[in-house]
Amino acid sequence: MTELLVVIILGIVEGITEFLPVSSTGHLILAGELLGYDSARWATFNVVIQLGAILAIVVLYWRTFWAVGMGLLRWDPVSVRFVRNILIAFLPSAILGLLLIDRIEEMLGSPGIVAWALILGGIAILAIERWAKPGQVVGVAEIPLAKVVGVGLIQCLSMIPGVSRSGATILGALSLGVERRTAAEFSFFLAIPTMLGASTLGILKHREALMAQGGQELMYIALGFAVSFVVALVVVKWFIGLVGRSGFSPFAWYRIGAGIIALVWLGMR
Known part of the structure; x- marks a missing residue:
């Protein structure tokens, strides 16, 4: 398989999975195993192309x-609370990410962890869908500070490949009493500082390798960025509509099925 085709496939996988509760990182790791490429070489690429999906948001x-930016200029309370909630929820993963970056990168090379995390995460989604009470908190700016901190702490679980950042934050918010659409949008907005931080950290850590690989590697990153951006535009619109109609259980069953298939395939290699 040509490297150009690998770039396009990874961009599509990233665009589809970044904001769904199925783990984009986990799918990129499994895609690497399936396609048989050197995952270490593409590790930084996989992180940076996530910015394409973020741009879609x-x-x-x-x-x-x-509206939030204009409100901040007037020091509007709603805009201030909106930004405060995003930044506070971002802090726990930022601090933990800096402390554990080497350990996190070690786990990125383990497709077995991904498979088990997909299964356990699917079971967790089904449990929360069944027992969580309907959320009453509507609007990102209206989420109480204690719940914001809770979502931020829960997001740290997504450092385990296969857990899913969006899944952890959305389901965490639901379990804390946040309404479905607000939980999804809070997860989308929280992804912006989170993935900007992760991408910046990845670029700084691997900047020498990126520069040594020259213009072709930068071209691949640009193409992967563009593909993930276009695909994410479509997926996010579809996802918001689906959540309102069907909830999150379809993603739970997908995770469980994908995790079982991955375990069987990894065991047969």
């Missing part, structure tokens, strides 16, 4: 970000 919700 900025484009889709530009009116929200514009």
Whole structure:
């Protein structure tokens, strides 16, 4: 398989899975095993192309970000609470990520961890869908500070490959009494500082390798970025509509099935 095709496939996988509760990192790791490429070489690529999916959120919700920005200039309480909630929820993963970056990168090379995390995460989603009470908190700015901190701490679980950052934050918010759509949008907005931080950290740590690989590697990153951006635009719109109709259980069953198939396949190699 040509490297160009690998780039396009990984961009599609990232765009589809970044905001669904199925783990984009886990799918990229399993894709690496399935396609048989050197996952260590593509590790930084996989992190940086996530910014393409993040840009899709900025484009889709530009009116929200514009309103918040204008509100901050007037020191509007709603805009201030919106930004405060995003930043506070981001802090736990930022601190833990800096402390554990080497350990996290070690786990990125383990598809077995991904498979088990997919299964256990699917079971957790089914449990929360069944027992969590309908959320009453509507609007990102209206989430109480204690619940914001709780979501931020829960997001740290997503450092385990296969857990899913979006899944952890969305289901964590639901379990804490946040309404479905608000939980999903809070997860989308929280992804912006989280993935910007992760990408910046990855680039700084591997900057020498990136520079040594030259212009072709940068071209691959640009292409993967563009593909993930376009795919994520479509997926996020679809996801918001699906959540309102069907909840999160379809993703839970997908995770369980994908995890079982991955375990069987890994065991047969």
